[in-house]
Amino acid sequence: MANLLMNANNVYMISLFVTPIFFFLTAPITAQEDTKYEECSKPFNCGQMSIYYPFWGGSRPSFCASNHQLKLECDANQNTTIQLGSQTFQVIQYDQVRYTMTMVRIGLVYDHCSSSDLTNTSLDSSLLTYMPNVRNITIFYGCPSSVIANRTHSFLCQDGGDKGAFYGDPRTIKVQDCGGARIEVQVTEGHEPDGGIQGLNKALSKGFQVHYISDARVELCVKCILSNGTCGANDESQFSCFCQDGSEALNCSNHHSDKLNWQRKLCIGLGAAAVSAIAVGIGFYIYYSRQKKKFHLHAVSSSVLSNEISSGPSSKDPEMGCKYFGLHFFSYSELEEATSFFDPARQLGDGGFGTxxxxxxxxxxxxAVKRMYENSDKRVEQFVNEVEILTGLHHQNLVSLYGCTSRHSRELLLVYEYIPNGTVADHLHGQRSKPGRLPWHIRMNIAIETASALVYLHASDIIHRDVKTNNILLDNHFSVKVADFGLSRFLPMHVTHVSTAPQGTPGYVDPEYHEYYHLTDKSDVYSFGVVLIELISSLPAVDITRGRHEINLSNMAIKKIQSGALHELVDPTLGFETDFKVRKMINGVAELAFQCLQSSNDVRPSMAEVLDRLEDIRNDDKGEPEVMDISEDDAALIKNAEPSSPDSNLVTCT
Known part of the structure; x- marks a missing residue:
């Protein structure tokens, strides 16, 4: 230990010397770097809203928007507003998944009949378009009492005179005797006004929905984001993707910047030694801290569980785990209120551990609030296990845990960040599936980000144990968040496997784990291989409507690959037959999946090797499509595992 600390101290002293040199060399570059990527990566923040492209305002410059008119303001640091022509609207809801927002006009009193602000709320269709659920209402002003006397949708003016107004559907009302203004307003279907000025104001206060970005720009922006760029517009207000190196393109991954001048090249060379020394120092510090923390987590987790179980069901208290790990403790009533008393209409998913x-x-x-099915010893263990796992990890592709409840609050509840775009399974073969909706470049990105999360877990000595497309969540930019750690296990350093009863989801379980009860990090590799085949085929991992030997997707894929019939497996919407670059990448991914699905875990690649191979496949965009070369040895390894499903005796945990 003394030698270890001495080495760490030496690294630290070296880093103190080289760090100023490194920053001296790189400072001029940073000052000259184009900042558009950095500026447009910042959201417009107001109250609880964080809004990105195609809008600007606040800390977002105008070049971050698709049009300079789409400027947002923050009223009293709470309310988001937008000025469209002569009218001001408040944004009361914002949906980053469907690219819609709900707006309500402000600053107008509708029963002040002589107001000069009485103008139509029609919008510029090139900026915003009404959603199909929007209905037009026409208000007729300057109507004599004889006209409004028998109309339920009428009101008197508050600014003098004996005239008033009434409103209704412009398609069914024709009025000749009202001499004042006629304005058209919009309401949401199902919230049409019902009687008098109160009914009108109530309906208008609900706002109306608009779509704020064209489908063409959505596609361009998604491609930009997936290439690690950020969306904006050039000087001609045309779409542009701002890249991290300061360049502008339509796709950062296909753009090679010419901005590496002699100064940058010089700094790269001179800075390499500095970076290496700093990386060693930081790496040692992280390693030492992680081992210390992991030891502490294991000790506390074991203490919590042993105290709970040994003291009997009446004294189990997962709150102890939540409080120890620094999470917020939620009351049951608070989460009831948040979920509208666990309204079935708010249900996002239903799994093996809870809803x-x-x-x-x-x-x-x-x-997203996970409601555990029952408060048994097993559920308490899974509850505390998930708390322990997630609070010890921080990665951009892992879901964040906000807090939990205690048993004393009636139920075990876990509170996560909400990921709005469903699961990969939803998009491949579930409720959100639609031909062409998930093109190959997005699927490739999903594979790489999922692999990155699993590499991080394995480097932290954690096996997920339930890798599947239902546990891979997607945000509004189709970025990955791996979830559900109820089955995850620590694999101590220098231990080859953990002996434990097989658990997991049929179709994804490692056959060697199922047969020998040996859980290893290669068990996750097998499950990830099934995920890769799902991304290629858009088929579910298990489907009892398929032929007997094809119920398990892994068996079906192995046979197709071995027989040279991969084209029969590939989703026809991916362009496998028409785009040679896509064909080459799919061939590469299929070969990698084949290796992951081998029956012996010794010959499967590690997750780090899988990630490296996926990145190579994505970056290698030259040359002719490859023909997969599955060796006889590989085929023999698979052949022995073909006949039966390894999941036949498992409890389904979907």
Whole structure:
């Protein structure tokens, strides 16, 4: 230990010397770097809203928007507003998944009949378009009492005179005797006004929905984001993708910047030694801290569980785990309120451990609340296990845990960040599936980000144990968040496997784990191989309507690959037959999946090797499509595992 600390101290002293040199060399570059990527990566923040492209305002410059008119303002640091022509609207809801927002006009009193502000709320269709559920209402002003006397949708003016106004559907009303203004306003279907000025104001206060970005720009922006760029517009207000190196393109991954001048090249060379020394120092510090923390987590987790189980069911208290790991402790009533008393309409998913509901906390945060099925010893263990795993990890592709409840609050509840775009399974073969909706470049990105999360877990000595497309969540930019750690296990350093009863989801379980009860990090590799085949085929991992030997997708894929019939497996919407680059990448991914699905875990690649191979496949965009070369040895390894499903005796945990 003394030698270890001495080495760490030496690295630290070296880093103190080289760090100033490194920053001296790189400072001029940073000052000259184009900042558009950095500026447009910042959201417009107001109250609980964080809004990106195609809008600008606040800390977002105008070049971050698709049009300079789409400027947002923040009223009293709480309300988001937008000025469209002569009218001001408040944004009361914002949907980053469907690219819609709900707006309500402000600053107008509708029964002040002589107001000069009485103008139509029609919008510029090149900027915003009404959603199909929007209905037009026409208000007729300057109507004599004889006209409005027998109309329920009428009101008197508050600014003098004996005339008033009434409103209704412009398609069915024709009035000749009202001499004042006629304005058209919009309401949402199902919230049409009902009687008098109160009914009108109530309907208008609900706002109306608009779509704020064209489908063409959505596609361009998604491609930009997936290439690690950020969306904006050039000087001619045409779409542009701002890349991290300061360049502008339509796709950062296909753009090679020519901005590496002699100064940058010089700095790269001179800075390499500095980076290496700093990386060694930081790496040692992280390693030492992680081992210390992991030891502490294991000790506390074991203490919590042993105390709970040994003291009997009446004294189990997962709150102890939540409080120890620094998470917020939610009351049951708070989460009831957030989920509208666990309204079935808010249900997001139903798995082996519990039901997940959409919720909104009092502070405005959108959350996913997992409601455990029962408070048994097993559920308490899974509950504390998930708390322990997630609070010890931080990765951009892992879901964040906000907090939990205690047994004393009637039920075990876990509160996560809300990921709005469903699961990969939803998009491949579920409720959100649609031909062409998930093109190959997005699927490739999903594979790489999922692999990155699993590499991080394995480097932290954690096996997920339930890798599947239902546990891979997608945000509004189709970025990955791996979820559900109820089955995850620590694999201590220098231990080859953990002996434990097989658990997991049929179709994904490692056959060697199932047969020998040996859980290793290669068990996740097998499951990930099934995920790769799903991304290629858009088929579910298990489907009892398929032929007997094809119920398990893994068996079906192995046979197709071995027989040279991969084209029969590939989703025809991916362009496998027409785009040679896509064909080459799919061939590469299929070969990698074949290796992951081998029956012996010794010959499967590690997750780090899988990630490296996926990145190579995506970056290698030259040359002719490859023909897969599956060796006889590989084929023999698979052949022995073909006849039966390894999941036949498992409890389904979907």
């Amino acid at each position: 997940v509901y959409f919720g909104k906390l009092r502070d405005g945060r959108l959350v």
